[in-house]
Amino acid sequence: MAGDAGDTPLPVAVLISGGGSNLQALIDAQRAGELPIHIRAVISNRADAYGLTRAAAAGIPTRVLSHKDFPTRAAYDQALSALLEAVDPGLVVLAGFMRILTPGFVAGFHGRMFNIHPSLLPKYPGLHTHQRALDAGDTEHGATVHFVTDELDGGPAVLQARVPVLPGDDAERLAARVLAQEHRIYPLAVRWFATGRLRLDDAGRVLLDGRALTAPLDLADVIPH
Ligand code: GRF
Numbered sequence: 001m002a003g004d005a006g007d008t009p010l011p012v013a014v015l016i017s018g019g020g021s022n023l024q025a026l027i028d029a030q031r032a033g034e035l036p037i038h039i040r041a042v043i044s045n046r047a048d049a050y051g052l053t054r055a056a057a058a059g060i061p062t063r064v065l066s067h068k069d070f071p072t073r074a075a076y077d078q079a080l081s082a083l084l085e086a087v088d089p090g091l092v093v094l095a096g097f098m099r100i101l102t103p104g105f106v107a108g109f110h111g112r113m114f115n116i117h118p119s120l121l122p123k124y125p126g127l128h129t130h131q132r133a134l135d136a137g138d139t140e141h142g143a144t145v146h147f148v149t150d151e152l153d154g155g156p157a158v159l160q161a162r163v164p165v166l167p168g169d170d171a172e173r174l175a176a177r178v179l180a181q182e183h184r185i186y187p188l189a190v191r192w193f194a195t196g197r198l199r200l201d202d203a204g205r206v207l208l209d210g211r212a213l214t215a216p217l218d219l220a221d222v223i224p225h
Contacts, residue, residue, distance in 0.1 A: 009038040010194040013089040015080075015097035016044045020051020022095035022116060025183035026190060027058045035187055036194050041087045043080070045099055067099065077105035084109075091193055094148065095186070103150045111200040113148040114193070116186050118178050120144060120160055121216075125153035130171040130178065141165050141174060143182045144216060145189040147200050156206045157216035158198065159189045185219055 009030075014023050023042060029035040042055035047064045055062045063083060070076035076099075084092060094115040106113070119129040121144040133141040142162040149155035161181035165174060192198035198208050205212040 007036070009036045010090045011040050011088060012037045012091045012093055012190070012194075013084055013087045014039055014042045014055075014093045014095050016042060016049050016051040016095050017046050017098040018049050018051060018096045020049060020054045020095065021179060022182055022186050023051045024054050025187050026093065026095070027054065027060070029187035029191070031058075035191050037091070037190060040089060041083075043083060045076075045097070051096070073100070074102050074104070077102045081105055081108055091190065092148075093186075093190060100152060101148070106148055106150055109148070111147065114158075114186075114189065115146055115148050115153070115155070116182055117144050117146065117153045118175065118182065119153075120162065121146060121153060121157050128171075130174045133165060134169060134171060134174065139165055141178060143178050143185060145185050146216075147206065149204075156200060156204060158192075158206055158208075158213070159185045159219060159222070160216045161185045161219040181219065184223075188219070188222070 014026065016023055026035065026039065030037055030039065039060050041061050041063060042051065043063045043065055044052050045065055045067045047066065052062045065080055065083060067076050070079060090112060092109050092113040094113065119133065120142045124132045130141065140162050142160055144157050145159045146157040147155040161184060163177045163181055189198065192208060201207050
């Protein structure tokens with residue numbers, strides 16, 4: 001399989017809408033020799049996404065596919081599918097891609113599309129996760145890498161990182177603490193996939209090293225501090 005030790009790196013497409021710090025974490029891990037992937041394309045739905053600058057600086061081809069140029073969500077997703085087909089990725093990585101995807105699009109990448117979400121899913125799918133955690137009085141918060149399915153932020157979870165909610169936190173401070181952990185868990189989950197250790201089985205279960213996870217892994221258990 002592509003990405004197996006000594007093999008060709010796994011072709012990857014990264015979809016972004018904004019800053020692209022998770023994209024940068026993947027680029028950095030790849031450059032450090034820790035991630036056997038080849039990012040063939042970075043696609044943004046926004047022309048002003050800073051992540052495009054990061055990609056260009058890393059010599060990665062970029063494309064902007066603006067949702068404003070399409071009359072419907074389905075039409076946009078069809079164009080996005082066509083773009084991705086040309087890239088032919090083994091894995092599609094959603095890294096701050098702020099679009100709800102149609103079931104048809106998602107089905108085309110079943111078992112080979114990841115998302116990262118800034119909460120401890122199943123808590124707080126959707127937007128404003130940090131403020132919602134604060135409003136609920138949570139003492140811990142975090143981020144989750146999951147396979148993408150039709151259900152918004154609801155696909156099978158792979159890996160989570162937890163952070164404390166500290167006195168005096170506002171959404172911005174909490175978001176920064178979570179984002180630092182996102183930069184750890186995303187490259188790790190992508191590495192597992194790229195090396196053939198991680199997959200989704202036909203029953204929709206996450207298999208790591210052939211064993212089904214009953215709950216998402218916790219970074220603290222994977223990499224002891
Ligand atoms: C991250 O918090 C990610 O979890 C969320 O959007 C943010 C993207 O950040 N979906 P960046 O563009 O990777 O810096």
